[in-house]
Amino acid sequence: MSLEHFKLEDMIKGWFIGSFEPTLFTTENFEVGIKQYTAGDTEAEHYHKIATEFTVILNGSVEMDGKQYRHGDIVKVKPGVATNFIALSNVTTVVVKVPCAINDKYLK
Numbered sequence: 001m002s003l004e005h006f007k008l009e010d011m012i013k014g015w016f017i018g019s020f021e022p023t024l025f026t027t028e029n030f031e032v033g034i035k036q037y038t039a040g041d042t043e044a045e046h047y048h049k050i051a052t053e054f055t056v057i058l059n060g061s062v063e064m065d066g067k068q069y070r071h072g073d074i075v076k077v078k079p080g081v082a083t084n085f086i087a088l089s090n091v092t093t094v095v096v097k098v099p100c101a102i103n104d105k106y107l108k
Contacts, residue, residue: 037087060091
């Protein structure tokens, strides 16, 4: 059996594991994505009713809920807690959401 090869750019918004298409592994237990942002990119303030979200800052710096986070920081956002996202520099994050809950994003 040989290795399989995929490209992150072929995934939607960096999400590559979860209960959606395309995916490399289908599961309703969690979602995993690698997200890349350019300095100045933003995401509107939102919350999840079901999922807990873990964001790891791999490089760069961001602002979430008025606080700055940088390389090596991990931010845990519990259900019902709203936050926005501002890329203060070019940023790469790894995001894990537990469980995989489709349509669980609500603008504040």
